[in-house]
Amino acid sequence: MNKKIVHPEFAERMGQACEGNPNIPSKNYGRLLWFKEQLETRFGTVVTQETVRKWFAGEVYPRKQKLIQIAQIMQVDDAWLALGRANAVPEKERKVQNAAASGVVNLIAGLIQICGGTPSFPDKPGKVDLNAIIKGALYSFNITTGVEKDGEVRFAVPVDAREAVVLGVIYLGDLNFQVFELDWSTIESVGERKSGHWIVKLSDADWRRVTTFAERL
Structure with missing residues (x-):
């Protein structure tokens, strides 16, 4: 029995977004499994590979x-992915939206600015989420949000972000949060490599707590 394609335009945009992103595997080389694992490792969202296939085929529409x-995984605008049009926001604000993942990039940028530094967003989001000048030193940051799973806080760090300083952010509720520097030697020593990311736990090491951006890291 033929599967009914209910959302052909959405399926087409899904394909277009993948073709424009070199980090996404080719159609017949593990793309569906890659998306399934990305959703789980980055956001704690568990879906079946069959569900991912239905999204790409236009048979069902994701919530x-x-x-x-x-959209964040694909690094595209979510309004475009959903409706085929971009959000009606200024170009500068759209760059901020595209660079941010769950708001943590904007949070870190604001903290750096409050502490006297100069943050800037890259033209294209990727392995570097944020650049900043702090006390005359230039930094490139990859910023990841801690996701709780099985009682452990986990961070997903892109393997190809090796040249960036990795900051792990944990939101504790009531506008409380903690920021940790996840150093690469420890990431590669204790992390589990999975689908282009290193998965590390907060309990894996004594990660350095970042309490100010008024001084060099």
């Missing part, structure tokens, strides 16, 4: 939160 997560 809003999952669609936003898919």
Whole structure:
């Protein structure tokens, strides 16, 4: 029995977004499994590979939160992915939106600015989420949000972000949060490599707590 394609335009945009992103595997070389694992490792969202296949085929449409997560993985505008049009926001603000993952990039940029540094967003989001000048030193940051799973806080760090300083952010609720520097020697020593990311736990090491951006890291 032929599968009914209910959302052909959405399926077409899913394909277009993949073709424009060199980090996404080719169609017949593990793309569906890669997306399934990306959703789980980055956001704690568990779906079946068959569900991912249905999204790409246009047979079903993802719910809003999952669609936003898919757009972040693809590094495209979620309004474009959903409706085929971009959000009606200024170019500068759209760059901020595209660079941010769950708001943590904007949070770190604001903290750096409050502490007297100069943050800037890259033209294209990728392995570097944020650049900043702090006390005359230039830094490139990859920023990852801690996700709780099985009682452990986990961070997903892109393997190809090796040249960036990795900051792990944990939101504790009530506007409380913690920021840790995840050093690469420890990441590669204790991390589990999975689908282009190193997965590390907060309990894996005595990660350095970042309490100010008023001084060099």
